[in-house]
Amino acid sequence: VTLAEIARHVPAAAADLRAALADLAANYAPRGIVLVERGGRWLFQTAPDLGHLLAPTRDAPRKLSRAAVETLAIIAYHAPATRAEIEDIRGVAVSPGTLDVLIAAGWITPGGRRESPGRPLEFTTTAAFLVDFGLNDRRDLPGIADLRAAGLLDRAAGSPATGESAGGDVHSTR
Structure with missing residues (x-):
């Protein structure tokens, strides 16, 4: 509330x-x-x-594809973000199904339309995203130094570390 x-x-x-x-x-x-x-x-x-005492009664964690995890991260860090911006950052096309999964999870929502040619739809994270990931604000997301320290970024290039799995378990309370 x-x-x-x-x-x-x-x-x-x-x-x-x-x-x-x-x-x-x-x-x-x-x-x-x-x-x-x-x-x-x-x-x-x-x-x-x-x-941990309630873990057995919780819903199974959502299994997101690597594309969905990457898309969610891009929207979380760059919101509002258009499909073209997401594709530019990822380097590959974003399937509508990827966005649909994130919308169905309640973590992203289509926002307004960008005042640019074609008036593309912008996506942003929701309050449910903040709650499910234990954040008060998007500014609470870890920075580059934190991600590198956790071994999630390649120290030289700032790109995802090698050997990362194809999908990610995303644990939420929803």
């Missing part, structure tokens, strides 16, 4: 609501369910230290 949605139902100043939510989050912190802010929305979720 956004702060604006809460403000419509609770007659208080935004600063007071934010303070009340922070107090409530602190109250829930030692419990099994915690109150967190993700992507400008407040939500309850399982405490991080107890998530």
Whole structure:
């Protein structure tokens, strides 16, 4: 729930609501369910230290193709991005099915149209993307130095490391 949605139902100043939510989050912190802010929305979720206990009841992780993972990463880092921009960065055509899978997952959404010839459709990430990947904002995505340190980028060229698998397990809570 956004702060604006809460403000419509609770007659208080935004600063007071934010303070009340922070107090409530602190109250829930030692419990099994915690109150967190993700992507400008407040939500309850399982405490991080107890998530492993719920693992058997979770849905199976989504198996995304390498193309879908690359497309999602490009949109996350470069949003809003058009299909042509995605194809230019990847170096290959993006199939409509790849975008459909990401839209169905709720991680991307078609936005407006770019004011350029052909008026191409722009894609951007959603609030569900932020929540599912544990981000407050797209600025929380790891930078190039972090990706290199994790061995995900080739140190010389800044390109994906060799030996990467063809597909990626993407774990989400959705």
